[in-house]
Amino acid sequence: MITRRSLGGLLALGSLSLGSLAPLAAPAWAQAEGFPERNVTLVVPWPPGGSTDAVARILAARLQQDTGRGFVVDNRAGANGTIGFASVARARPDGYTVLIGTGSTYAMAPHLYQLPYDNDRAFTGVGLIASQPLILCIPGTAPQRTLAEFVAAAKAPGARMAYANAGTGSSTHLATELFLQAAGVEMTDVGYRGGAPAVQGTVTNEVQLIIQAAAGVLPLIQSGELRALAISSAERSPVAPTIPTFREQGFDVVVAEHIAALVPAGTPAPVVARLNALFQAALQAPETRERLAPLAAVAETQRPEEWAAYNAAENARWRDVIRSRNIRVQ
Structure with missing residues (x-):
């Protein structure tokens, strides 16, 4: 018969203690088998109503249907997305807090701001989930019909052209600077408080060019208020198949507004x-x-193991653009 004393002696021989008989945490693979067992929070670092928020809500609705668990969108906006990123960096690394963020924060903001988290170490990438092409537009009343004609006009002696900047350090701002660099053109940067006023400023010819996410300009292209000259996808996009790419017109500009899912490191x-x-x-x-x-x-397919190389390449690319174009946040 084993008494408590003899049991204690046996445990001591095995360098164990009675406390070690407490239930052990389930291994990671076992945690994943039944995941999720409760509601999951999708943190969107932008206000409600934007395209990233809309993608997150579409995804959440389907995930809830597929799993029978709640997927709740939590908007934590501010500081070019870094407030939402910081909140996820501090969250418990158990998969129940997921960041739905864009390249403007995970690949561009680190080279413009002092961040309250270590961008290289704070997150693990679940993978890209969606992307949107960007479209270069000019006023519908402008005389130019092709990108080559526009570049020639911008380079003409005495030309005074300006472009709309919907937010310094945003993907659309840096894509514009990338295009100007590729084209060898200099234009005046005119800042606006957001995408809607920037688009309107282009419609009214306050500025002569804007590069904006497709969803924000396609209706105005269709109405003729804006004229599309190029799209930033590598190949013509199914969302706008008649718009030629930058690349097919001789400009090496391939950019997308990437939306990714990330979780806390660990x-x-x-x-x-x-x-x-x-x-x-x-x-x-x-x-x-x-x-x-x-x-x-467009839905994206990316495996977690592909994230690190992609993220490193995006950070290097936009760091170089920011430095070469001497972009600073005022």
């Missing part, structure tokens, strides 16, 4: 893989694709 790899599988299944559903189409958003 989240177990099986949980990250489970999130990626759930997201990909939701994004491939025909109903999801139909709901993304009016946003000019």
Whole structure:
């Protein structure tokens, strides 16, 4: 018969203690098998109503349908998305807090701001989930019909052209600077408080050029208030197949407004893989694709193991653009 004393002696022989008989935490693979067991929060670092918020809500609705668990969108806006990023960096690394962010914060902001988190170490990438092409537009009343004609006009002696900047350090701002660099053109930067007034300033010819996410300009292109000269995708986009790419017109400008899912560093790899599988299944559903189409958003497929190389390349690319164009946040 084993008494408590003899049991204690046996445990001591094995360098154990009675306290070690407490239940052990489930291994990571076991945590992932039943994930999610409760509601998941999707943190969007932008205000409600924007395209990233809309993508997150479409995704959340499908994930809830697929899993039977709640996926709740939490908007934490401010400081070019860094407030929302900081909140996720501090969250418990268990997969129940997921960041739905854009390249303007994970690849551009680190080279413009002092961040309250370590951008290289604070997050693990679940993967890209969607992207939107950017479109270069000029006023519908402008005489130029092609990108080559516009560049020639901008280079003409005495030309005084300006471009709309919807936010210093945003993806649309840096894409514009990338185009100007590729074209060898200098234009005046005119700042606006957001995309809507920047687009309106182009419609009224206050400025002569804007590069904006497709969803924000396609209706005005269709009405003739704006004229599209180029789209930033590598190939012609299904959302606007008649608009030629920059590349086919001789300008090496390939940019997308990428939307990605990230979790706090330290989240177990099986949980990250489970999130990626759930997201990909939701994004491939025909109903999801139909709901993304009016946003000019295309579902992306990226595995977690592909994130690190992609993220490093994006950071290096935009760091170089920011430095070469001497861009600073005022």
